[in-house]
Amino acid sequence: MINYNNRKFRPIINSDNGEVDNETVFHYRQIGNILSCDYQGKLIQKGHLIGLVDELGNISMRYHQVNGEGKLMTGICESTAEIMSNGKIRLREKWQWTSGDLSKGSSILEEI
Numbered sequence: 001m002i003n004y005n006n007r008k009f010r011p012i013i014n015s016d017n018g019e020v021d022n023e024t025v026f027h028y029r030q031i032g033n034i035l036s037c038d039y040q041g042k043l044i045q046k047g048h049l050i051g052l053v054d055e056l057g058n059i060s061m062r063y064h065q066v067n068g069e070g071k072l073m074t075g076i077c078e079s080t081a082e083i084m085s086n087g088k089i090r091l092r093e094k095w096q097w098t099s100g101d102l103s104k105g106s107s108i109l110e111e112i
Helices: none
Strands: 008-014 025-031 034-040 044-053 059-067 072-083 089-097 104-111
Touching: 034 059, 044 072
Parallel strands: none
Antiparallel strands: 008 025, 008 104, 025 034, 034 044, 044 059, 059 072, 072 089, 089 104
């Protein structure tokens, strides 16, 4: 299992209906297979996520955040982990809003 504890990630690609940008930083914490994260950036005032990490390092998570407009948004996400040639982690994410328009999207995060 990949241990995400104290690792930081930044989005490099996001769907147009997403609210994170390349200024958003995700700071992961992990105990056992339980993952938590605080994040914020230009378009996100404050966000949190909680998830479970499987034996391959993939993450099933739920998130909530207050966006730049002051709206509370929630969603679900499945992240597939990949170890890049430089040893850092890339996460390929498929997500869906559980608030707002309920639309789906995808993003890619890379460890910084």
